[in-house]
Amino acid sequence: MTGTGYWVDLYQAEQRLGGGFLLTRRFVLTALHCLRGLSLDEHVGIQLADGARVEGRVCRQDKEADLALVEIGAGHQVTLPIPAADVARDGDRWRGPYRPAAHDVHLSGRVSAGAAQHLCVGGATIEALQLTADQHLGDYSGYSGGPVEGVGDDGTRGPSVVGILIEQAPDRASEARAANVLFAATIREAMRRFDHLDVVHLIDVLRPPGPDLAPATAAPGDGPTAPDGGTPARFAGTEELLVQLDAWAQRDLIDPSQIAELKFIAVKRLIDGQAGGGGP
Template sequence: MPGSGYAVDLYQADRPLGAGFLLTRCFVLTADHCLRYLAGDEEHVSVHLGDGTAVGGRVCRRIEEADLALIEVLEPELVPLTLPVGDLPRRGDRWRGLHRPTLGDPHLGGHVDADAVDYTCVGGGRIQAMQLVAEQALGDYSGYSGGPVERVTTAERGAALLGVLIEQYPDRQAPDRAANVLFAVPLREVMSRFPHFRTGHLLRVLEPPASVAEPVGRHEEQSATRGAAVPPPVAVPVPVNDLPGGDGALPGGDGALPGGDGAPVSVDVAVAKGEALLSALKEWSERGLIDPGQVAGLQVHIAKNVVDLALGGEAS
């Protein structure tokens, strides 16, 4: 296995597709172009973990224009708890790539040249990307895409996951070769692209019991959707202050406790949803689906929102 820790290899049958890495036990992130050989209606892949274990995976979301793809792990109980702790990149950070195409290839590493630049992907989408300089001038970095970019531990900052490697920049004098300038998508951009990691999605799954009084229309909507098969939501172990929004608010816009359709909710409903989410956070932590170190901050924020609503204020 060329990777280590939370880095994985993706396969379709015996064909290698590319690299990826575990965001949680339930989700793997990769570059969308790593899945280019999948047939249009094909969604199942094999996820090869660092210890050699192969587990089933299902492509649940592809964002071609941003070169990102999310894969649901179908057997999360087989995934060891080796999840990364994320952070924001800073210019000058030393970085390393945990994945390499084969055991005969070198590891990549270098420094972050720019932590957030507007960048147009090959797929045509405009994203906020990290611009990286690799010290290894290989001329071709094919096979490294989809792997994790990790900050190297320094005296000031600890090791942390910074983002996912997606593209190499061509040498302008020799376009058939690649320069040692690479682009990666930081975690904040990843979180903003996938609804699976937004508070609204979590709360829609964690509907309160039918005994909780709700406005007419909302109860009917719940009855129509309660039987739908919805995968269990999980939260990515990123420090609370680094979640989308930049101010530590839960992702999803304003950090408020919304209803299933984004509308404000009554105090009783907010309390029910808050209690359900607090209970779920505890359970996910015990099951290893969320970084235990992040649970306390999330619990405090949820409780504060519910208290503010009960006192007649607005959730923050």
């Protein structure tokens, strides 16, 4: 793979395991079955979309939901762009920017059911997207773990990640065949499943502080804070937004099911701004 994308290939001992993508600059989200039985803390190679190789380790697994997180080694600095998360709705166009090999096609199609409850093969009932693919490939397994992007009918929207491919539906006419219907866990579902993606962890861990930036849970002497000694001043605007989101949810002004995703977007923008030397 070459380019400026955020998707990755995962390897162990030079054997390709499957795909995934940079959910943040420190964590790769993938389908657990792509890791082919690897245990927690086992090391994997990560090939980025620009061809660079970095080391990682399996840090979280959710067997029932078929999801896993791979943490990029602390010695590696990933600078590739990370797309925004979004919510897919019935009838939206989608595309899969990841493909297993250069000669494989890019997937695309329509969202036939957005953010619905789905009983996945692992046994968990998860929030997932039902996708109809334009391409009739038979076996889509090599695409598992890849991101699903929402796109406008004119192709101008994006990249906005709306899910991660995990399953393919069987053909009802013949169980021996597979249909061109795929299932993707939503990004919101992944955030619910892994504590590494909650707001506090994103601020305190995903972007280690520089010399002029203190963590949100800073202790005295860790760095500059607000005048009252509380939240660092450069986090104040984002923290106010997070509090306001909770208030809107309590007043039924916003769908509570979307709060986690909105918080994730706000914090990710703060983190990306700090990494680029800007403000929140």
